[in-house]
Structures are given as structure tokens and as C-alpha cells.
Amino acid sequence: MEYEFIDDPITGQARAKFSLEHQLLGPWLETEIGHDIDKLSSVLAAVDAVSNGVEQELIVTGNEYSLTINRDDAIVNMNVMLNGEIVMPDNLTADALQFDFQDGVSCGVDDFRHLLLSWAKFTKVT
Numbered sequence: 001m002e003y004e005f006i007d008d009p010i011t012g013q014a015r016a017k018f019s020l021e022h023q024l025l026g027p028w029l030e031t032e033i034g035h036d037i038d039k040l041s042s043v044l045a046a047v048d049a050v051s052n053g054v055e056q057e058l059i060v061t062g063n064e065y066s067l068t069i070n071r072d073d074a075i076v077n078m079n080v081m082l083n084g085e086i087v088m089p090d091n092l093t094a095d096a097l098q099f100d101f102q103d104g105v106s107c108g109v110d111d112f113r114h115l116l117l118s119w120a121k122f123t124k125v126t
Contacts, residue, residue: 001025001107003115005122014123024065024105025115028076032062033116035123040116043067047074047113074112077104 002019003026014035016026033039046058050069060067061079068075107115 001111001115005119014119016119022105022107024076024078025107028062028065028067029115029119031064032067033119040120044113044116047109047116051109051113069109069112072109073106074109075104075106 001022003022004017006015006017007013008015014030016029018026033043043060046055046060046069049055050058050071057068057070060069064079066077066079068077
């Protein structure tokens with residue numbers, strides 16, 4: 001999984017850019033974790049609980065994205081996709097255009113833990 005963190009010169013906010021297959025993780029980090037130490041700690045605790053066998057699977061539901069953690073993977077989904085509420089405008093579907101929504105992305109639990117710790121270091125929420 002390739003990614004980089006940058007400070008947006010316009011907004012001053014931390015941004016996360018990922019390779020195409022993991023790009024949904026960027027907005028998840030920015031939106032659901034941001035600079036909030038409590039949210040970060042909560043997600044790390046969930047990762048540890050599943051990794052240590054205390055829980056089989058945990059779901060952390062955020063405002064825009066949901067995170068599912070199991071023993072092997074961390075999976076981020078857009079909440080709107082989970083609800084089945086994305087509706088394409090008629091003028092787009094009438095032309096039989098195909099859209100590839102990246103509705104979910106997964107990575108290994110160890111890589112995900114490392115990602116969270118790297119984000120914490122970059123945003124200085126440790």
C-alpha cells in the first residue's frame with residue numbers, strides 16, 4: 001500500500017494520498033480521524049481487540065465511512081454505499097454509461113495499524 005501525507009497549503013489541513021486501489025483510505029483518515037486523538041485511540045483499541053482475539057469482528061461507524069475490522073483485514077466502506085442510496089441521475093443512466101464507484105477498500109490489519117500510527121505521527125496527535 002503506497003501513500004503519502006501532505007499539509008494542504010490552501011486549507012492548512014493534513015491530507016492523505018493513496019495509490020488508486022487504496023484511495024478511499026485518504027478521505028476516511030481525513031474525515032473520520034483527522035486530528036482527533038480520541039477517535040484514533042478508539043480505532044487502535046478496536047484493531048488490538050480483534051488482533052488479540054478479544055473480538056472476532058468490530059464495526060466502527062463514522063459520519064461518512066464505516067470501518068470493519070476482522071482478524072485479517074481492515075475494510076473501509078462509504079456509508080452511502082452500505083445503505084444502497086447512491087442513485088445515478090436519469091440522464092447518465094439512460095446513456096448506459098458505466099461508473100466504477102470505489103465503494104470499499106481493504107488492507108491487512110498490520111498495515112492498517114502502521115498506517116494509523118504514521119498518521120498520528122504526521123498529524124502530531126500522539
